[in-house]
Amino acid sequence: MNRSLRGLMAALVLAVPAGCGMTVAPDAGHAPVAQACRPAPGVIPAGLTPAATFAAVVARVEPVAEAACRERAPFADCDFLIVVDDRPDAPPNAFQTRDPATGRPVIAFTASLIRSAANADELAFVLGHEAAHHIAGHLDRQRDTAVAGAMVAGALAAALGQRDAGSLRTAQNIGATLGARTFSKDYELEADTGGTVIAWQAGFDPLRGAAFFDRMPDPGNQFLGTHPPNSARIDTVRRTLAVLEGGGRV
Template identity: 65%
Template sequence: MRAFALLALPLLVACVEPTTTPRPGGSTTAPAATSSNAAHLTPSQANREFVRVVQTIEPIAEAECRRRAPRSNCDFLIVIDDRPNQPPNAFQTLDDTGRPVIAFNLGLIAMAHNADELAFVLGHEAAHHINGHIARTQANAATGALIFAGLAALTGAGENEVRAAQDIGATVGARSYSKDFELEADALGTRITARAGYDPVRGAAFFTRIPDPGNRFLGTHPPNAARIETVRREAAKL
């Protein structure tokens, strides 16, 4: 793995709630990681820290993937989305061969206050893949589409109405457990971050600077306070 420019990939599992509807082994010991104590990283510092974080977190995440999901492709490809003027974001998806891809955009790297935050976000995104969240989201979407389309057909709805119900069902199904998936990724991401030598609790301070989605019905992300509490609780077990 080495970071490079990412031109376009579907956003499937994002660490920052999108403003549009999303489309549905062995043990490794890493060297202790160091973090900047500055209140905010300069652009050059952020870029250097990002490279260090990737080099440190990636083998830990891949080892955890092989241990927890031995049938999965655990060869992470970590890339940078260098499109200008994008809101801060990171996401996990799969390429055409099924290889897990984690993308950071420049906005998110720039907003990091320290390496712990970059490490936690990377660990979180890796955890989405290890936990199989893309496949589980797609399965939930398919189930929702089937149920809603079936109910519409039973009421005598026409073809267009059934198709619309199917689309709504897919959205409802995909979002039904998305908050749980985020908290699962936060918990496993905490472990990955800590095993790489970073401080996940300090890293989770990232949530204090992004919009709080609250606890909206069918929202894609849980409240920021719930995410921070999950990290603190998981870190206390380590």
Template identity: 60%
Template structure:
């Protein structure tokens, strides 16, 4: 996807994403910073985080930009990442990780006799389990809200979600972070049908 097309999608979609953010989560900082991660060797990916000042950051790797086939796909991916922020998924994931670490740490402390190394390992495992505990639900929530944002910005969310059909299907693994691609397509179709 050419740089000019990326800029055009961002300019058209960002104001809509920020408007949806302010309407749905007025307590959040809705001033998105959208960047391209141009570090060499990065795999195709898009992600949501916060910058050093706490501003919501939506990042796309160069490899991902090379894989999207049209503006609708890029708009859908951008909307999906904005939706993660709007829905508070990063904070919820961090809370789930902290709970998991605490529970596993307490179990290891009680069962393992307080061995510091065992407790630390259990806390790390617990944090991983906790962080993943609702990740599939978070992805489906972001797909639904992302579809709404993309459609409101004038993009075709169903066409955009076709991107899922070209990436490896994660299936329905117990500790997987993403739901099956077919389930994601279904939620996008249902959301668009309800608009």
């Protein structure tokens, strides 16, 4: 994170009301679930620069995402590091990864995505979505399916007589790619659900935030594609939001 953004966040943390905690009474057969109270919406001042808007969103969403992480993934590292890639040629993008040295979860935004966001709700939804990937353990799950795909493809290639190192390596690479993509659409929809919950609990409008998809190329329902159709993603947000607004749990 660059120094100017860090300073903006420090100032805005003081201006943005902190979230509160509550324990929801358990349903039959379920343990009590600690959830963040939903703050009043509309706390991000209008007319801020894109960087200041993003800093305000981070100040509001990050503690909610970390609370959700501690609740749903108690053995995970929930100390998110949120960084900005300010390279002028970096296209609009956001992704979740880990610091290779420490294992700390990292959420990265490019500056071009921050500038292209139409409002704070879009930034909050994207941030919640990327945090939800970590909470659901998608990196590890994707790695496991990639390894399994590589093993199966390598064994099949060997059984078919392709025993030279180059052929086996090619088969394993193809298998790993297919394995990694097997559940990628499901992971995206699962992260959309989690992102909706996090953005809503932080006081933002996830459906307004999901309008971000309307400006993205629609991947449709491609065979072995990595992302589901935009319509499916918006439907997921809409259904999740209806449950939350009705007082239900997701």
